[in-house]
Amino acid sequence: MAGHPLAGLIGLLMLVTTPVLGATTAAGGTADGGTAEDAARWDLLHDLYFKDRPVEDAGDRMRIDAPARAYDAALVPVRVEVEPSLHLKSLSLIIDNNPVPLAATVRFGPASAGNSIETRVRVNEYTNVRAVGETADGRLMMTRVFVKAAGGCSAPAVKDPQEALARLGRIKVNLPDTVMAGSPATAQLLISHPNSSGLQFDQVSRTYIPAHYIRSIAIRYGGQPVLDIDTDISISEDPNIRFSFVPGTGGSLEVVAQDTKGATFTRTVPVKTGPAL
Amino acid sequence: MGRTRVLAAVLCAAVLATTAAARAAPLAVTEIAPGVFVHQGAIAEPAPDNGGDTANLGFIVGGSGVAVIDTGGTPEVGRRLREAIAARTDKPVTVVIDTHMHPDHIFGNAAFAGVPVAGHANLQDAVAARQEVYQRRLADELGADAAAGITPLRVDQPVADALRIELGGRTLVLTAYPTAHTNNDLTVFDPQTGTLFAGDLLFLDHLPAVDGSAVGWLGVIDTLARVPAVRVVPGHGPAVGPAVADWPGALEPERRYLTALVEGVRRVLKAGGSIQEAVTQVAQDERARWLLFDAYNPRNVTATFAALEWE
Numbered sequence: 001m002a003g004h005p006l007a008g009l010i011g012l013l014m015l016v017t018t019p020v021l022g023a024t025t026a027a028g029g030t031a032d033g034g035t036a037e038d039a040a041r042w043d044l045l046h047d048l049y050f051k052d053r054p055v056e057d058a059g060d061r062m063r064i065d066a067p068a069r070a071y072d073a074a075l076v077p078v079r080v081e082v083e084p085s086l087h088l089k090s091l092s093l094i095i096d097n098n099p100v101p102l103a104a105t106v107r108f109g110p111a112s113a114g115n116s117i118e119t120r121v122r123v124n125e126y127t128n129v130r131a132v133g134e135t136a137d138g139r140l141m142m143t144r145v146f147v148k149a150a151g152g153c154s155a156p157a158v159k160d161p162q163e164a165l166a167r168l169g170r171i172k173v174n175l176p177d178t179v180m181a182g183s184p185a186t187a188q189l190l191i192s193h194p195n196s197s198g199l200q201f202d203q204v205s206r207t208y209i210p211a212h213y214i215r216s217i218a219i220r221y222g223g224q225p226v227l228d229i230d231t232d233i234s235i236s237e238d239p240n241i242r243f244s245f246v247p248g249t250g251g252s253l254e255v256v257a258q259d260t261k262g263a264t265f266t267r268t269v270p271v272k273t274g275p276a277l
Numbered sequence: 278m279g280r281t282r283v284l285a286a287v288l289c290a291a292v293l294a295t296t297a298a299a300r301a302a303p304l305a306v307t308e309i310a311p312g313v314f315v316h317q318g319a320i321a322e323p324a325p326d327n328g329g330d331t332a333n334l335g336f337i338v339g340g341s342g343v344a345v346i347d348t349g350g351t352p353e354v355g356r357r358l359r360e361a362i363a364a365r366t367d368k369p370v371t372v373v374i375d376t377h378m379h380p381d382h383i384f385g386n387a388a389f390a391g392v393p394v395a396g397h398a399n400l401q402d403a404v405a406a407r408q409e410v411y412q413r414r415l416a417d418e419l420g421a422d423a424a425a426g427i428t429p430l431r432v433d434q435p436v437a438d439a440l441r442i443e444l445g446g447r448t449l450v451l452t453a454y455p456t457a458h459t460n461n462d463l464t465v466f467d468p469q470t471g472t473l474f475a476g477d478l479l480f481l482d483h484l485p486a487v488d489g490s491a492v493g494w495l496g497v498i499d500t501l502a503r504v505p506a507v508r509v510v511p512g513h514g515p516a517v518g519p520a521v522a523d524w525p526g527a528l529e530p531e532r533r534y535l536t537a538l539v540e541g542v543r544r545v546l547k548a549g550g551s552i553q554e555a556v557t558q559v560a561q562d563e564r565a566r567w568l569l570f571d572a573y574n575p576r577n578v579t580a581t582f583a584a585l586e587w588e
Contacts, residue, residue, distance in 0.1 A: 067553065071575040075583060077552045118551070120583075151410055159489050159580070160456045161402075167587065176549065186549075190586055201409045209406075238583065242551075 038128055041096050049092065049102060050140060055132060058141035061086055064131055070149030073123050075236045080131040082115035086141065088133040091115055095234050097127035099153055099199060103234035109225025111245050113184035118242035121234050122152035122197065154199045158237060167192040171255055171267035181249045181273040189219065189241045191257050191265060197233040214239050216258045221271070222251035247271050301353070303360035304334070307517045309508060310470035312338040312447070314365060316358065317516040320483045320568050323350050323381060323418045330354050332381040333516045335474055336362050337467055339444020342371030345392075346465050346474045347512075348385030351419065352426045355385025372442055374451065375430070376476025376512065377459045378403040379488070380411040387426045395434035395442065397453045397461035404430040436463060454478065457494035458487070458512075464501070471507035473524070481514025484567040485531050487577040490584060491539050498532050501525070534563050538574075542581045543588075555582050 046055060065079040082088060093103040103121050115133065123129075130144040158164045170192040179185045191214055198211030213233050219226040226245045245253070250273055257265045306314040315335040319327040329350030336345045336358070343362055348355040362370060375383045375396040383404065386394065408429060415424040434440060440451045450466040458477045465474040477486070478494070478501060487494065502525040509524045510516050520527065541559030545551075550558075556575045564570045 065553070067556075071556065071579045075552075075579055079551075120552075151414070155410055159584075160460045162460075163456070170587070172587065174549070188549075192587065200406065202405050205405075238586075240586075 038096065042128070042130075045094060045096060045101055049094070050132070053140055055140040055142045058086075058133065058143045062131055062133060062141060062143040064129060064143055064145045066129055066145050066147050068146070068148060070123055070147060070152075073149035073152030074155040076121050076123050076147060076149055076152065077118065078121055078129060079118040079242075080116060080143075082117075082131075082133060084114050086115065086133060087136050088115040088141075089136055090134045091117060092132045092134075093117075093119070093121070093234075094130040094132065095121060095123060095127055096130065098122065098124045098234045099197075100232050100234055102232060104232065105230045107225075107228040109220075109227060111221040111224035111226045113244035113246045116244065120236040120240050122155075122236055123147055123149035124153040125150050152236075153197045153233065154201065158194055164192070164194055164237075169193065169263065169265045171257065171265055173253055173255065173267060173269040175253075175269070175271060179247050179271055179273045181247055184244045184246055185271075186242060186244045187253065189217070189239075189243070189255060191217070191239045191255075193237065193239060193257075193259060193265075195233065195235055195237045195239060199233075212260055214257050214259050217241070218256045219243070219245075220254040220256075221245050222248060223254075226253070247273050249273050301356040301360050303364050304330070304349075304354070304357040306336075306361045306365070308365075309510070309517055309521060310467075310472050313467060313470055313472050314338075314361075315510050315516040316361065318349075318381070318513065320513060322569070322572060323415065325419060328354065329381065329384070329415065329419055329423060330357075331513070332379075332477075333510055333512055333514075334358055334382075334385070335510055335516075336370075337444065337447070337449060337465075337472075338366045338368055339447035341368065341443075341445025343368050344442060344444055344449055344465070345370055345373045345389060347376055347382040347476070348373060348389060350381035350384050351415065351423045352385060352387035353423065355388030358385060359388045371444065372434070374442075374449075374463070374465055375400060375432075376464070376474065377462050378407065379459070379477065380415060382476070382512070383430060384411075384415065384424075384427055386430065387428060390428075393433040394431065395436060395440065395451060395463075396430075396432045397463045398432075398435040398437040399461040400463075401430060401432040401435070403459065403461045454497045454500070455493055456489040457497040458485070459489045462489070462497070464504075466504060466506065471505065473504055473506035473509045475501065475509050475511055477512035479509060479511040479514075479527060480531050481511045481520055481527060482568050483513035484563075484569050484573045485534060485577070486573045487535075487538070487580050491535050491577065491581045492585070495532065495535050495539065498528050498535075502528055530566065534560065534567070537563055538577055538581055539585070542578060542585050546582070546585060552579055552582050555579075 061083040063081040070076040090107045092105045128144045132142045172190040174188040195213040200209045217229040254268045304316045306316045318332045323329040334347045373389045373394045412424045436453045442449045454462045506524045508521045537560040545555040556578045559578045
């Protein structure tokens with residue numbers, strides 16, 4: 001779906017257009033992300049992902065925390081804060097000007113705690129980053145920030161290919177030192193995977209490195225859904241998610257991730273809980 | 278409108294390239310030991326005012342030929358280095374040694390077409406994966422003309438461990454290292470004068486940039502310190518004067534910074550902190566001691582954070 005056969009073509013289009021867009025940005029100044037071009041792009045994406053459903057401004061009930069200017073365009077940390085009263089069913093992260101704008105869609109299960117999420121994304125050119133939440137009663141709420149970064153989708157971020165290969169598929173789950181039964185706990189999930197975008201070019205073979213990325217992640221606690229996430233090439237290599245869940249007594253967090261070559265990676269981590277407060 | 282601009286840029290590039298080729302003023306070089314010449318690049322990021330001349334370059338003259346050590350950030354810088362060599366010796370350039378993949382060190386290779394290239398065994402693949410991005414960035418920084426004429430890198434003499442290169446009565450020792458500044462770092466040692474070209478395994482004054490592994494780099498520093506050199510040429514920073522004679526003392530500022538980076542990131546990770554928190558907290562005591570701290574420290578912290586998460 002990220003267009004394996006088309007990836008090369010998209011890449012070429014991207015390479016041709018990027019310098020011109022860059023020049024426009026430098027001259028015109030799109031720092032507030034509010035140009036007519038940005039608005040037209042969003043109209044297109046709104047139609048693509050949400051058809052004719054209205055999308056409301058979330059106001060101060062949702063907020064994105066991301067660096068205004070990224071330090072590494074291939075690894076831009078993005079945190080979405082969601083006010084608990086919203087009770088979202090799902091949350092979509094959209095990077096307007098990326099070749100595949102929809103970075104991830106997160107569906108919240110009964111074992112999740114709140115809707116705040118943190119991950120890391122690739123940013124290919126100066127862009128709006130949006131979070132669109134869907135409430136239990138089917139309303140769509142949106143917030144956005146503007147991020148200055150370029151080249152994140154085609155950048156070869158893997159610094160040590162041999163080490164990356166040796167680590168492929170490894171899953172790590174970090175839990176706080178103390179977890180209380182019944183109290184929300186924040187966990188961090190890391191999956192070692194190149195998450196190749198299909199837009200990284202090999203000068204020697206004169207070909208694009210084929211897309212190969214994590215496309216789904218399921219997180220369960222004691223068999224109960226915490227999160228189900230669909231992911232795409234805008235997610236950085238070594239996909240990384242911070243989320244919250246409500247532990248009971250003991251039990252385990254189970255993670256199942258699948259990539260586009262059909263490989264499945266799993267990990268089960270026991271949750272050691274203290275007594276309920 | 279877009280098309281007009283592109284066309285104008287192409288015409289501009291053609292005109293500039295023609296005049297530049299004719300101009301090629303020799304780079305300033307200093308003979309720091311008999312037959313050992315260095316050019317000190319600007320301690321800055323590539324920009325129009327420095328023309329991409331931001332890395333230290335060198336050449337060593339033997340009885341039968343010349344070894345070039347790094348060629349500069351643009352084909353034009355490479356041509357100016359070629360002119361500087363021609364002004365100092367009539368021996369032919371017999372080998373180009375690339376100390377690692379970064380464009381400020383290798384894009385001058387275009388001026389030495391046909392000369393065999395020696396580099397780390399990982400170099401060719403590493404450059405192949407990045408060259409497109411590097412060329413576009415160079416065009417953004419200096420204009421399309423600066424990036425014209427760059428060809429894919431072919432490494433004729435890959436070095437997996439060590440390689441001796443004969444220049445006629447003078448033997449250079451090339452050594453490849455495990456992942457540190459990059460995954461393709463190489464040093465050049467001239468035993469005859471005790472001169473070590475450290476490439477970007479040594480930064481002086483210019484904040485070290487981590488594009489490989491900070492932990493690996495600290496290990497490589499221990500190995501480097503045992504090289505019996507009497508002078509060292511860093512990849513960035515002073516290449517002449519008293520600083521180059523301080524060996525292995527020259528490694529200490531960089532060791533101190535990398536230690537602060539690694540320990541600082543580990544502390545944030547242990548406390549469950551985020552990348553953003555690490556960027557604002559880690560190695561801040563080092564800020565006043567380096568140039569380009571704000572340009573490179575956030576990137577170093579980000580890269581080191583993502584790597585150390587797997588410890």
